Each structure stands twice: as structure tokens, then as C-alpha cells.
Amino acid sequence: MAVPETVQPDHEVAIIGAGIGGIGAAIALREAGFDDLAVYERAGDIGGTWRDNTYPGVGVDIPAQAYQFSYELKPDWSRVFAKGHEVKAYVDQVADHHDVRRLVRLNSEVTARTWDEDAGLWRLTIGGRDVTARYVISAIGAFVDAKPTAIPGVDDFAGPILRSASWDHAVSLAGKRVAIVGTGASAVQIIPEIADQVAHLDVYQRTPIWVAPKPDIPTPKAVEALFRRLPGTQELVRRTVTRGTEAVLIDLVTRHDRYAWLERGIRGALRHLWYPLQVRDRELRRQLTPDYDFGCKRPAVSNRYLRTFARDHVDLVTDPIDRVTATGVRTADGCERPVDVLILATGFRLATDPENFRRTPVRGRDGFDLATFYAEQRASSYESISIPGLPNHFMIFGPYGWTGGTWHQLVETASAHIVRVLRESRRRGGATVEVRPDAAARWTRFATERLGRSLWSQGACSAANSYYFDSHGDTPFLRPTTAAEAWHAARTFPLEDYAFAEAPVAAATVTEPVAG
Structure with missing residues (x-):
């Protein structure tokens, strides 16, 4: 009789981006017992924003005491508002202290993500080759690429x-x-x-x-x-x-x-x-x-x-x-x-700008295309982490995602949500998991209705020319809750809001003789 053989990807989890978000997600996953993971970084070093931005005067615009992970406090920030080189050194220190750097694949831009329904995994195009992962975490940040200059000449x-x-x-x-x-x-x-x-x-x-x-x-x-x-x-x-x-x-x-x-x-x-x-x-x-x-x-x-x-x-x-x-x-x-x-x-182009995903397409289940989704529909998500149509796919920063006073707080909260889903998936035997459309619609409705009492809805913002407003006239940048509420939600959201399915099996099988 035939004995099914489970499809084995190259990695259980692939993280895209080795900035603060990717490093924080990798730390959270390893602490939760997920060791088969890789972090793919398009540049030649880790650090994200603090690697790329070295212009004169660069530094944090919130106090450095807030700009750090809760589990990695730096007692010797040189000043209230740290300069960029000091923040980059902190990112390096965190990565080294938690042994994350060995998981990072530098100069490895993920130029496409494609969901393989039959195998129940993601196929990532990296440098012209195919890399597979059971789960993908996008940690590309809030500000993805510099906007092309529209000034003539x-x-x-x-x-x-x-x-x-x-x-x-x-x-x-x-x-x-x-x-x-x-x-x-x-x-x-x-x-x-x-x-x-x-x-x-x-x-x-x-x-x-x-x-x-x-x-x-x-x-x-x-x-x-x-x-x-x-x-x-x-x-x-x-x-x-x-x-x-x-x-x-x-x-x-x-x-x-x-x-x-x-x-x-x-x-x-x-x-x-x-x-x-x-x-x-x-x-x-x-x-x-x-x-x-x-x-x-x-x-x-x-x-x-x-x-x-x-x-x-x-x-x-x-x-x-x-x-x-x-x-x-x-x-x-x-x-x-x-x-x-x-x-x-x-x-910069923000995370919900469809142009980001025309350059590096993300294609999910039943023809779902992330660029088309952001271009033609109002941005939506479940807790800013998941989008229907993208199984086994999570975001550190998605629509209505910025929470708390610092990026590190956001990363810790998002990572807690993702870890909870992956643990449940593992408990069920490595399942395929996708957020239910009704759950995403319910949470997005909550976010947009609460933002109806925001400054952006009630204040005088017409002259601001603000990146907070997207092409649909919505403001999907901030999460309209406190950081404490977001932290609680990451630990208590109903797991039933996700649909879990058994992991698929390979087309090839191992056969055993059957008595005739």
C-alpha cells in the first residue's frame, strides 16, 4: 500500500528583510522553538533603515530609551536622541547577542513570492533560483523603496x-x-x-x-x-x-x-x-x-x-x-x-503601495495578486498581520499596523501574534493556515470605524499632503488602539479566525508490497 510522504521545503520559515523587524521576528521564532528558518536580505548588511540612511544628521526622532527591544536594553545610549551610527551598532549587537546573523542570507533579494497550492508551500525567487518555505514572514518595513522623482528634467x-x-x-x-x-x-x-x-x-x-x-x-x-x-x-x-x-x-x-x-x-x-x-x-x-x-x-x-x-x-x-x-x-x-x-x-513608497509588489510580485491562492489587491481594493487585513488569499503568509507591518510609540514595540507585538499561529499550526501537524475572510473583514471594519473619530477624519488635514492617506483616501498606517490593547489582542485573538488544513503530501510515494 502507498505510504504518503510529506512535502519538505528548504525552510520551515522564511523571513524577508533583515532590519529591526526581521531580526526581531527571528528572535521570537527561535525562542518559541522554530529553528529551521532563514532571513533573506537584499542588501549586503543587516540593519534596514539604519544601514541605508547615513545622511548628515541622521538619528532617531523619538527618545532612544523607547527605541529598543524590551528584552535588550542598552544602558549606555550616548544621548536622548541617538545618532544613526549608534542605532546601527545596537541592531548589530542584538543580532549577534541572539545569534541571528548566521541565519541571514545577504545579497539575496526575494523578487517574487508564489504560493504552490499542490505542495502547500511558498516558492521564493532569489537570484534566479527557487527557494521553498512552508511559511513566509514579510519584514520589509513601513517605508519600502524611495519614491521615483516625478520632477521633470x-x-x-x-x-x-x-x-x-x-x-x-x-x-x-x-x-x-x-x-x-x-x-x-x-x-x-x-x-x-x-x-x-x-x-x-x-x-x-x-x-x-x-x-x-x-x-x-x-x-x-x-x-x-x-x-x-x-x-x-x-x-x-x-x-x-x-x-x-x-x-x-x-x-x-x-x-x-x-x-x-x-x-x-x-x-x-x-x-x-x-x-x-x-x-x-x-x-x-x-x-x-x-x-x-x-x-x-x-x-x-x-x-x-x-x-x-x-x-x-x-x-x-x-x-x-x-x-x-x-x-x-x-x-x-x-x-x-x-x-x-x-x-x-x-x-518613500509605503508598505501598501501596489508598485512595491509590481516590482516583486506576491501571488497567493486562486490567482490572488497583492499588487492588484492594493491597487483595486481598500487596504484590509486581520490584526495587520494576515490577508485572505495568502496562506502561510504573515506581515510584521500590514494595513492598520503601526502600534505603540516605537517600531520595536510593534515588532514584538506582531511577532507574538505570528508565533501563536505557527505554534497552533505545528500542534496540528504542520498545517496550512489562512485567515478567514470574515475575520479580516470584521477586524478591518473595526479599524476603519474607530478611525472615524481620528484627527484624519475630524481634523483639518486637507492641506497636509500626508503619506498617511493612501490612493483610496483611507489612512491604513496606524492601528487605532493602544499598544496595550494590541499586545493583549496578539495573545488572545480567537485561533478560530484562522482556517487550518492538513499539510499536503508529495505526488511521489513510497510503496510497500501488497499481498495478493
Whole structure:
């Protein structure tokens, strides 16, 4: 009689991306007893954002005490807002301490993911070869790729072009006429840092950004010593700072019906106290002050950005760009300003942008295509982790996914959800598992209805030009719950919201003689 032989993939779990999300997921899986896993990274090193972004002034824009895993506290952050190189060193330290680096396959971009229904596994295209995995975890991050520049004539520019996410440190800015396009979070850090070097700086602003004070001081040695001797004190600080960050960045937006007074207070303090203190010239201050509510667009923190525009050799340009020429930038009023070096800080494609998955397609069950899904339907998910049509597939950051005050908190929460599903799958003998459509629809309805009371729905955001709004007019970036609620949900969601099925068997079988 025939004895079925289970299909054996190359790996039980494949994780895509070796940034904070991929490393955190690998740690959680190994602690749960999942050892047959691989982490595929498209670049030549781990670190994600902190590997790619090395531009002048790069650093965290939330306190470093919040920007770390709960199980890997760093007592010696050099200052309140750590610089990029220090964060990258922390990521390396975490990976080494938890022996994750040996699981990482560098220079291994996953250019396609295809679900094999017959075998019950994923086929990943990596460097032209086929790698199989029973389960896939996407840890590609919230900001996947830099947006292609839509400004006409960029390719005609004769000088060097620098980009925030791929800075060429061989290009000197000393004594040059420099133009930077964009005034988002990266530009807020770059502009004051390079202003001392350049002969002239033109900053092209489409939409102003709310900039708050940055209480950035070195960490006192006494505090560092306290954290080393009494780690519990640092954990208390981490929890307090994380909750405070969440209150300002998350609660203020998602619970606008409750915290509208806080938004008005912050906006008023910035408009009437901080901005006048930083910018004396009334017309310049008017141009730099947003006319949308605080939180419609991600705010920034800096003690130097606004003051930089008062310098004689720095000009704020608010006229729309007509085109880039070989030697400069021409605005709609016909004025062309000469430029030696052009800097583009024009943003990224978010995780729900269908263009990400046209370049690296994800094709699931019954013809499901992730690019088509994001392009033609409103973004939806189950707890931001799973999407119907993608069996054995999970996301660290999916639609309505950002929770808490820091990325690490999100990664720990998402990993807990995924581990719980995989444990149940293993308990059932290595099952195929897919979230039920009704469960995903129910949870997405909960998220969108709760966001109906958010700042984005009730506030004045029309002028913000915010990446929080997708092409459908929805805001699937933040999860409209507290981090504590998300943490609880990751441990208590009904496993019945997933459909489990027995693992398929190989077409080939081992035969035994049958008595005739």
C-alpha cells in the first residue's frame, strides 16, 4: 500500500528583510522553538533603515530609551536622541547577542513570492533560483523603496544628485550651491547639518512641517551607571518614555474625539511660542508654519531647522518647481536658480503601495495578486498581520499596523501574534493556515470605524499632503488602539479566525508490497 510522504521545503520559515523587524521576528521564532528558518536580505548588511540612511544628521526622532527591544536594553545610549551610527551598532549587537546573523542570507533579494497550492508551500525567487518555505514572514518595513522623482528634467541635471536613503559621502558640499527638494523628517535633519558647509542652500518646500523642540542632551554618566546596576529602573524609563511617545504620536491622532484639546494646545504652543522664538521674520515664519492640524502629517523635532532659514545664504523656495535643468532648478514663475549639487528628500513608497509588489510580485491562492489587491481594493487585513488569499503568509507591518510609540514595540507585538499561529499550526501537524475572510473583514471594519473619530477624519488635514492617506483616501498606517490593547489582542485573538488544513503530501510515494 502507498505510504504518503510529506512535502519538505528548504525552510520551515522564511523571513524577508533583515532590519529591526526581521531580526526581531527571528528572535521570537527561535525562542518559541522554530529553528529551521532563514532571513533573506537584499542588501549586503543587516540593519534596514539604519544601514541605508547615513545622511548628515541622521538619528532617531523619538527618545532612544523607547527605541529598543524590551528584552535588550542598552544602558549606555550616548544621548536622548541617538545618532544613526549608534542605532546601527545596537541592531548589530542584538543580532549577534541572539545569534541571528548566521541565519541571514545577504545579497539575496526575494523578487517574487508564489504560493504552490499542490505542495502547500511558498516558492521564493532569489537570484534566479527557487527557494521553498512552508511559511513566509514579510519584514520589509513601513517605508519600502524611495519614491521615483516625478520632477521633470532630473535626468538632465549635470551635477551630482544625492538621495537621503543612499547618500554618497564622496560628494563634497563645501563651497557649493546646493538645492534640496523636500521638507519631511529626513530633510529636517539634513538641512541644518549641511548649512555650515555650503556656499548657498535653496530649500524647495511644497508643504511645511510642524517642528517641535528637541530635548536632546547627553546621557549623564550617573544615569548610565544606575541603569547598569538596577536594570529595572531603565525598564521603568523605557515604559514611561514609550507611553509618552505613544500619547503624542498615536493617541492624539487616533483618539481625536478625546484628545482634541491636546492637539490644539500643542499646535497653539508651536505657532505662538516656539515658531516666533525660532523665526523672527513674520513672512518667513508664515511660510514655514503649517495650516493643517498637528498630526495630519508626521511632525519632526529639531532645535536648529527653523533657525537655519534666517541665515543669509539659505533661501526657502515655495514656488512650485517647473523643471530641473542641466545647471539648476527652474520654478513656475520662470526663475532659474543655479545649482551645483541636488539633494532629493522626496519620500518613500509605503508598505501598501501596489508598485512595491509590481516590482516583486506576491501571488497567493486562486490567482490572488497583492499588487492588484492594493491597487483595486481598500487596504484590509486581520490584526495587520494576515490577508485572505495568502496562506502561510504573515506581515510584521500590514494595513492598520503601526502600534505603540516605537517600531520595536510593534515588532514584538506582531511577532507574538505570528508565533501563536505557527505554534497552533505545528500542534496540528504542520498545517496550512489562512485567515478567514470574515475575520479580516470584521477586524478591518473595526479599524476603519474607530478611525472615524481620528484627527484624519475630524481634523483639518486637507492641506497636509500626508503619506498617511493612501490612493483610496483611507489612512491604513496606524492601528487605532493602544499598544496595550494590541499586545493583549496578539495573545488572545480567537485561533478560530484562522482556517487550518492538513499539510499536503508529495505526488511521489513510497510503496510497500501488497499481498495478493
